[in-house]
Amino acid sequence: xxxxxxxxxxxxxxxxxxxxxxxxxxxxxxxxxxxxxxxxxxxxxxxxxxxxxxxxxxxxxxxxxxxxxxxxxxxxxxxxxxxxxxxxxxxxxxxxxxxxxxxxxxxxxxxxxx
Amino acid sequence: xxxxxxxxxxxxxxxxxxxxxxxxxxxxxxxxxxxxxxxxxxxxxxxxxxxxxxxxxxxxxxxxxxxxxxxxxxxxxxxxxxxxxxxxxxxxxxxxxxxxxxxxxxxxxxxxxxxxx
Numbered sequence: 168x169x170x171x172x173x174x175x176x177x178x179x180x181x182x183x184x185x186x187x188x189x190x191x192x193x194x195x196x197x198x199x200x201x202x203x204x205x206x207x208x209x210x211x212x213x214x215x216x217x218x219x220x221x222x223x224x225x226x227x228x229x230x231x232x233x234x235x236x237x238x239x240x241x242x243x244x245x246x247x248x249x250x251x252x253x254x255x256x257x258x259x260x261x262x263x264x265x266x267x268x269x270x271x272x273x274x275x276x277x278x279x280x281x
Numbered sequence: 282x283x284x285x286x287x288x289x290x291x292x293x294x295x296x297x298x299x300x301x302x303x304x305x306x307x308x309x310x311x312x313x314x315x316x317x318x319x320x321x322x323x324x325x326x327x328x329x330x331x332x333x334x335x336x337x338x339x340x341x342x343x344x345x346x347x348x349x350x351x352x353x354x355x356x357x358x359x360x361x362x363x364x365x366x367x368x369x370x371x372x373x374x375x376x377x378x379x380x381x382x383x384x385x386x387x388x389x390x391x392x393x394x395x396x397x398x
Contacts, residue, residue, distance in 0.1 A: 171324070208391060209391050210283070210285055210287075210374070210388065210389035211376075211389035212389070213386070256324075256325070268315075268327055269315075269325075269387075270324075271325040273322060273324045274324065
């Protein structure tokens with residue numbers, strides 16, 4: 168079956184520090200990979216995605232590259248801000264269309280301090 | 282602003298009572314809605330998938346008579362936890378998938394925290 172493994176949090180960083188949140192996966196077939204972010208009191212929002220090997224997803228200064236050889240999709244940002252404090256979920260799906268189902272990791276809480 | 286809303290955001294109930302959670306897509310029609318639950322420090326687990334006007338498809342191990350799902354319209358789905366017990370205490374999250382602005386996307390609600398005493 169499909170599974171996603173994320174590094175355990177919380178991750179605490181000072182503002183402008185470099186961020187890496189590790190994510191590895193196991194899947195049947197060729198999954199699409201996602202990072203979702205959940206800000207306090209809000210629903211999960213799609214942050215970025217990649218649908219095939221070597222694709223790089225990027226948004227709001229965050230990046231993640233689909234590495235098939237290492238089955239990884241690590242999230243990075245060069246300089247975090249206090250406003251980036253949230254919970255980050257790595258996810259995958261091997262389905263397409265309306266029947267697609269997401270498999271999530273456990274989430275990693277990021278706290279950025281001044 | 283929010284695209285998918287859930288109500289209530291939190292609820293405390295006595296063991297044996299039933300609790301209904303509503304999920305609404307606010308500015309698009311959701312052809313498919315998903316219900317998840319999340320235990321502390323664990324990932325979101327898909328409970329069921331529902332399409333408007335048809336019966337929900339439950340994941341293995343999820344009791345359909347315990348967790349009643351009604352997707353009555355393209356903007357509303359409800360999850361009813363029947364005869365709730367303390368082990369049902371969890372964080373329930375809905376997600377709505379549909380065409381919004383010409384693109385099919387999936388949006389998540391903010392979640393409902395249920396505590397059964």
